[in-house]
Amino acid sequence: MADDLANEARQLAPYEINPTNLPGSLMTPIWASIAPIDRDIKKFCHNLTDVYTFDQFLGNPSLSPIFNRFPVTSIHWPLTRSWLQYNSTPDVCSFSKSSHNAYKIKALNHILPYGDILTKHYPDLYSNHHIPCPVCNNHQDTNEHLGLCSNLLPVINNILLEHKPILQRLLVEKTSYSPVLISQSVDQFELLTPIADSNSYNHPVYLIIHQLVSQDFYNLVRSFTFNDKLTRSIIWEFLISFHERIYQQIWPKHCSLLKLWEQCNGITPKCKRDFWRKKPKKSRDHQPNQFTTRPSNTSSSRPYTERGGLLAEVLLRWLGRELGKSISPVSHCGQPQIPKNTY
Incomplete structure (x- = not known):
């Protein structure tokens, strides 16, 4: 009977309370004429500032390749934020940790030193502002091309094939579900399906390569664990292994081939250093104050205002x-x- 009454109450219109008319209320603070602050001020402001920051983040033009392929709802943003802040190294502060964090942020914002970024920073060194992909030599070398290069698809498929049993093992070890049921669910999981030219544009592996956690990935693991903390630990362990393999198989190969292409075109690290040295510096808005010196008979006297x-x-x-x-x-x-x- 209590359940029936509770279900009936859910169909009723909610009560609307105006806190400004509450008896005994001396003051009702209102945030920017938006809403009354009816709870802890720090938590209330934290939510508002997070919404504002997230809205600015979605307006970042460098993320347009992601939103052109996937809707915003296909990404689990709280988990993505936690993954970007996750420290996969045993160090609190180290060069390795800084390198991992820098790679994550640059991969997410599509600002890794691929051809599109190099031509932007060194426009006079690269002719026609075009650098071909050093792996396939068929497309322009861009951050968007990362993970979509036709010559790298077999490498990515091998990594996906390697991590299918890894995900199955994690779910079997940390949950009580049948291994057969877990195996069937993982086999049907779109993220671990082979990538080809026909489905490479919208394949979810693009999100993983660019340090994003898909909502479907979270839903799959959560459907077996029913525990957020356990879900995160499984996803973290999977992502650490996956990104380590992707990094080893793609990034060093791309860097070595791009360096060889630059050497063939007469572009050396010295040319890049000289480019920045010869580039005129921007004028400062505030010039330093010029101190005037009083005339003195002796040349060794100190200048003073x-x-x-x-x-x-x-x-x-x-x-x-x-x-x-x-x-x-x-x-x-x-x-x-x-x-x-x-x-």
Whole structure:
């Protein structure tokens, strides 16, 4: 009976309470004329600022290749944020940790040093602003081409094939479901299906390569664990292994072939360094203040501002009157000279 009443109540219209009319309320703070702050101010503001930051993040033009392929709802954003902040190294602060974090952020924002970024930073070194993919030599080398190169599809398929039993093993070891049921679910999982030219544009592996966690991946693991903490641990272990293999098989090969192509075209690291040295620096908005120096008979006297020099001269004259002696304003070393027979 209680369940029936609860279900009936769910169909009713919700109560709307205006906190400004509550009796005994001395003040009702309102956030930017949006809504009343009816709970802890830190948590209330934290949610609003997160929404604003996330909205700005979605407007990042470098993420357009992702949103052109997948809807925003296909990505599990809280888990993606946790993955970007996850430290897969045993160090709190190290060069290895910084390298991992930098690679994650650059892969997500499509700013890895591929051809599109190199031509943007060194426009005079690359002719026609075009760098062919050093692996297939058929398309322009861009961050968007990462994971879609036709010559790399067999490598990616082998990695997907290797990680299908890894995901099955993790689910079998950490859940109580039947291995047969888990195997059937993993076999039908779209992320681990082979990638080809026909489905490469919308294949979910594009999200994984660019450090995003798909909503379907979370739903699959969560359907067996029913525990968020356990779900994260399984996904983390899978992603660490997957990204390590992807990084080893794709990134060093691409870098070595691109370096060889640059050498054949006469582009060396020295050319890149000279390009930045010869590039004119941007003018600063605020120029440093130019201090004016008072003329002095001696070339070794220290420069000082007019205000400071005037104050020093007044003090020296006052000291001279008090002592009844003449004191030169500035000595050869920049300090006031006091005769030895002053006292």
